[in-house]
Amino acid sequence: MxxxxxxxxxxxxxxxxxxxxxxxxxxxxxxxxxxxxxxxxxxxxxxxxxxxxxxxxxxxxxxxxxxxRQQRTRIVRESQARYQWEKDRALLSEEERRSTGVTEKETGLDTPHLAFQATYDAVEAPPEIATRFGVEPGTQMLRRSYRTSSRSETAPIGLISSWLVYSVAARNPALLDSGREPWPGGTAHQLRTVGIEIGQIEDRIGARPPTAYETKVLDLLPGTAVLVLNKSSYSADDDRLVEYSEAVLPGDRHEFLYRIPLDRWPS
Structure with missing residues (x-):
């Protein structure tokens, strides 16, 4: 044709x-x-x-x-390899962890070419978050908001909100300080400092039209959808939820790649 x-x-x-x-x-x-x-x-x-x-x-x-239009940094996210890579790096020295991070790995940009912004606040758990963590509504939580962008672009790669139980994060006071971001080794290492090993991560991915705020901040063209990634990290010891995050990702610059091995048929 x-x-x-x-x-x-x-x-x-x-x-x-x-x-x-x-x-x-x-x-x-x-x-x-x-x-x-x-x-x-x-x-x-x-x-x-x-x-x-x-x-x-x-x-x-x-x-x-x-x-x-200014060309936007494209991101290919291979979740299975990404999360294992992050977990393995949690065992490395600080110098090794500082050498690069998962954002650098996925965007191909060096750390000096990236702009990181993190905001922390202590809030009472809304009902949905309380249900996810199995805590009482109103339990104090550490809510963390992240934006990362290429220094050559004005729009962030995505908008991320992350939740930890405040009393758990407070075991290491450094985890309450947004000024320490970007944290070498990411969330996997942060949780390691309070004695938690991540054993399983669950991703749920959906798509929807962006809000007016998201359209403006993410610099979306008309008709561009956003991908919404809900990530739940569970403890290896007791399978409890230890971190939950929601990432709003522009659909015009994010691609998810999954490689799934399949068992052989009996011979």
Missing amino acids: ATPKWRQLADDLAEQIRNGDLATGEALPQIRELTASGAGSTTTVQAAYRALETEGLVRIVRGRGTYV
């Missing part, structure tokens, strides 16, 4: 964007210019531009034109 003309045009422009022939912020030709040059009908050019916007390569500004 022949490739539609709008797709050919979109692919040609996408290649120009990716190789730098069309720079960030540069305006794409007006639709009438492309139609006059024989690139296709108005409908063809409009379809190509809409496809480029859906793919996150351009931004269409009504009444002004179509502009090359």
Whole structure:
């Protein structure tokens, strides 16, 4: 089957964007210019531009034109390998743990090229969180909010909220200090400092339209969904929930990769 003309045009422009022939912020030709040059009908050019916007390569500004969008860092998240890698690093020396982290590993960016922001506060457990942890509503919790971004971009990679039982985190006062973020070795090492080994992690992933706040903060184009990752970490000793987090991730820059070995059939 022949490739539609709008797709050919979109692919040609996408290649120009990716190789730098069309720079960030540069305006794409007006639709009438492309139609006059024989690139296709108005409908063809409009379809190509809409496809480029859906793919996150351009931004269409009504009444002004179509502009090359700054390319966003792409993240491939391989959860099974990621969590084992984090757990193994919890046993390393501080110097080794400081050398790199999971965000650097997944984005391919060095630590100096990343901007980290963490906010901690002590709050009473809302009913949903209390139910998850099996504690009484109102139990004091440590709520941690994270944003990480490339220093070349304004929008964060995602919005993350993490919960720990406050009395558990308080066993190591350093865990109550957001100024120590990014913590070398991440949550796996933080929990190790209070005698907890993570034995199992459960991920639940869904998708939904973003809120107005998420659209603004994550710099989402119209029609872009967010992925919502609910992560529950359980203790290896007694299988109790020790950390719960929710990550809101832009659907245009996150990909989940799973490699699942299957048992052989009996011979």
